Amino acid sequence: xxxxxxxxxxxxGTLLNSLAGISESCNELLKQLNLPVxxxxxxxxxxxxGLKNLLQKALGENYPISDEDKLISEYKEIYSKKWEKFSxxxxxxxxxxxxxxxKGHLIALLSNKSHEAVIEIKDELFSDYDFKxxxxxxxxxxxxxxxxxxxxxxxxxxxxxxxxxxxxxxxxDIETAKNASxxxxxxxxxxxxxxxxxxxxxxxxxxxxxxxxxDE
Numbered sequence: 392x393x394x395x396x397x398x399x400x401x402x403x404g405t406l407l408n409s410l411a412g413i414s415e416s417c418n419e420l421l422k423q424l425n426l427p428v429x430x431x432x433x434x435x436x437x438x439x440x441g442l443k444n445l446l447q448k449a450l451g452e453n454y455p456i457s458d459e460d461k462l463i464s465e466y467k468e469i470y471s472k473k474w475e476k477f478s479x480x481x482x483x484x485x486x487x488x489x490x491x492x493x494k495g496h497l498i499a500l501l502s503n504k505s506h507e508a509v510i511e512i513k514d515e516l517f518s519d520y521d522f523k524x525x526x527x528x529x530x531x532x533x534x535x536x537x538x539x540x541x542x543x544x545x546x547x548x549x550x551x552x553x554x555x556x557x558x559x560x561x562x563x564d565i566e567t568a569k570n571a572s573x574x575x576x577x578x579x580x581x582x583x584x585x586x587x588x589x590x591x592x593x594x595x596x597x598x599x600x601x602x603x604x605x606d607e
Contacts, residue, residue, distance in 0.1 A: 395495055396605045397550040399541060401559035402502035402509060403438060404581030406484050407516070410434055412477035416470040417449050423465070426453055435582045439561050441503040441534040442466065467505060474508070475515060481580055483598035488520040490602055499524040499544050501557075503534045523548055536563050538571035545571070556605065562587040576601055 403409045411431060418428040429449065437448040446462060447454050455462055491498055500522050502509050509527030524544050533539045545555055557568035560581025565588065568575030577588035579596050588594060595601055 397497045397555045399499045399557050401564050404560035409478040412474040416473045487598035492521045502527050536566035541571045
């Protein structure tokens with residue numbers, strides 16, 4: 392396909408409304424540690440830079456450096472049991488993914504979430520969609536805005552950078568695309584700071600508007 396595009400999507404706040412699942416899971420962990428919990432909206436300030444960063448912000452000075460791996464493992468176990476009840480696709484996401492595939496474009500997924508969680512979510516909620524590559528963060532992975540994983544996906548799928556887009560809801564996603572020298576599309580329904588993403592020339596209020604951008 393001559394004008395085939397590659398669209399690589401962020402997950403939380405872009406394809407998936409997942410804040411309640413993150414909030415419920417982290418609050419349960421905090422209760423187990425006899426620490427105060429947070430209202431759901433506060434977690435908007437905690438997410439976007441990976442699981443370790445989320446827990447560091449939630450626990451603050453109580454973050455156990457020496458037992459970090461144990462803490463992360465405990466959160467993952469809780470989240471695995473809770474996320475599906477509290478997470479759902481944004482309206483129009485399914486139609487967008489189907490349309491992109493039907494038009495011959497390629498889709499991939501890259502999140503700062505743990506790789507295990509991303510795979511589990513993909514298998515449960517996105518199994519009907521033809522994602523060519525799905526990546527989250529493994530123990531030694533660089534997190535966004537480092538572009539390493541994004542560049543790895545682009546190279547693996549063999550698409551020229553001028554035909555690639557990274558779609559996300561935050562300034563981190565914009566910076567990740569910039570660091571990889573590809574275009575970014577910002578979605579306005581997610582968790583990112585509106586002021587930051589309004590500066591992006593490519594932004595959408597509904598998933599299907601992305602089709603208009605890539606077909607220009």
